[in-house]
Amino acid sequence: MKTILITGGCGFIGSNFIRYALQQYQHWHILNLDKLTYAGNRASLADIENDSRYTFIQGDICDKELIDTLFRDNNIEGIIHFAAESHVDRSIIDATPFVETNVKGTMVLLDAVRQYGVDRFLHISTDEVYGELGETGYFNEDSPLQPNSPYAESKASADLLVHAYVRTFSIPAIITRSSNNFGPYQYPEKLIPLMILNAIHDEKLPVYGDGLHVRDWIYVEDNCSAIGIIFNEGKPGETYNISSGSELTNIDVVRNILKILGKPDTLIQFVKDRPGHDRRYALDNAKLLNATNWKPSKPFDESLIETITWYKDNERWWRPLLTKDYNQYRKKIYGEASTFNEKSKE
Numbered sequence: 228m229k230t231i232l233i234t235g236g237c238g239f240i241g242s243n244f245i246r247y248a249l250q251q252y253q254h255w256h257i258l259n260l261d262k263l264t265y266a267g268n269r270a271s272l273a274d275i276e277n278d279s280r281y282t283f284i285q286g287d288i289c290d291k292e293l294i295d296t297l298f299r300d301n302n303i304e305g306i307i308h309f310a311a312e313s314h315v316d317r318s319i320i321d322a323t324p325f326v327e328t329n330v331k332g333t334m335v336l337l338d339a340v341r342q343y344g345v346d347r348f349l350h351i352s353t354d355e356v357y358g359e360l361g362e363t364g365y366f367n368e369d370s371p372l373q374p375n376s377p378y379a380e381s382k383a384s385a386d387l388l389v390h391a392y393v394r395t396f397s398i399p400a401i402i403t404r405s406s407n408n409f410g411p412y413q414y415p416e417k418l419i420p421l422m423i424l425n426a427i428h429d430e431k432l433p434v435y436g437d438g439l440h441v442r443d444w445i446y447v448e449d450n451c452s453a454i455g456i457i458f459n460e461g462k463p464g465e466t467y468n469i470s471s472g473s474e475l476t477n478i479d480v481v482r483n484i485l486k487i488l489g490k491p492d493t494l495i496q497f498v499k500d501r502p503g504h505d506r507r508y509a510l511d512n513a514k515l516l517n518a519t520n521w522k523p524s525k526p527f528d529e530s531l532i533e534t535i536t537w538y539k540d541n542e543r544w545w546r547p548l549l550t551k552d553y554n555q556y557r558k559k560i561y562g563e564a565s566t567f568n569e570k571s572k573e
């Protein structure tokens with residue numbers, strides 16, 4: 228058995244990855260270290276909780292003592308580092324936890340890698356570190372880092388730390404930068420689940436600005452398969468963009484969701500734009516396609532239908548997340564445009 232430490236495995240991408248990896252890599256024993264912030268949810272892994280190849284540890288990646296203990300007690304051969312504060316809007320309210328977890332937490336893990344050694348440290352980063360594009364062009368792995376939001380800045384700082392540890396201490400680290408993910412088990416503050424749940428409740432769908440911001444969408448299962456391949460086959464010291472090339476404006480995504488759910492476009496409500504909102508992201512994925520045999524499993528439209536069907540069938544997963552706190556948060560961000568009615572508040 229090979230022991231792999233996964234951080235942030237109770238979050239959206241981490242939980243999807245753990246489920247995927249337990250099926251795909253039978254010889255892995257997964258240690259899932261997660262602090263269980265508002266975004267971490269053990270229910271996302273309820274179906275594999277009792278798998279003998281899976282161990283959950285509640286804890287903070289910034290806790291150096293805990294990380295030391297984990298390394299001393301286990302023969303950790305690889306790390307896949309998902310744990311992060313991940314929501315741009317929250318980083319605009321308060322950047323503190325973003326710098327703490329995304330920068331300091333990553334450094335604690337890098338120091339452990341330096342001290343104890345692993346075969347591979349895979350750092351999960353984002354396309355947002357590159358900043359924004361105009362109407363044309365793509366970011367490749369050599370594009371300069373020009374992050375704009377506090378979230379993107381904290382991720383870019385972590386990427387630079389990884390780079391420094393590779394260069395200075397020759398640690399076997401790889402960085403992946405994926406575009407916007409969507410799919411099952413995504414916390415409903417993010418665009419696609421937010422819109423699906425608002426539409427299901429016949430509530431207004433708040434769209435920032437003119438809705439013409441472009442994102443390059445990837446189905447979470449496709450990101451997970453790319454991460455697995457890069458972890459096993461990627462070259463230490465390298466960075467790989469992960470994208471399936473599905474560029475859409477936010478308003479088109481929202482209209483697609485309404486169409487699939489059979490709801491009217493009149494539910495759309497344009498709201499004040501996010502401060503510093505990046506206009507367009509788009510990734511060049513040629514390096515990944517040339518270096519591996521990865522390809523996306525299905526077109527965007529099919530993955531979106533699968534995602535919507537999953538949310539319709541899994542109210543037991545998302546209903547407990549629609550708390551008073553969550554409602555207050557949404558009111559703060561979008562004003563009255565996004566508040567579930569009384570009966571769905573608790």
Ligand SMILES: NC(=O)c1ccc[n+]([C@@H]2O[C@H](COP(=O)([O-])OP(=O)(O)OC[C@H]3O[C@@H](n4cnc5c(N)ncnc54)[C@H](O)[C@@H]3O)[C@@H](O)[C@H]2O)c1
Pocket residue numbers: 234235236237238239240241260261262263264265266267268286287288289308309310311312313314328332351352353354382404405406407408409414
């Ligand atoms: N969601 C996307 O579209 C997207 C796109 C590109 C990159 N990423 C990156 O992928 C990674 C995972 O994103 P996600 O959407 O699954 O995030 P998420 O917010 O859904 O999950 C983050 C997880 O990390 C845990 N966590 C937070 N702080 C922690 C700490 N200090 N110690 C231990 N655990 C902690 C949370 O409890 C949660 O389970 C992040 O690094 C993010 O930057 C996300």
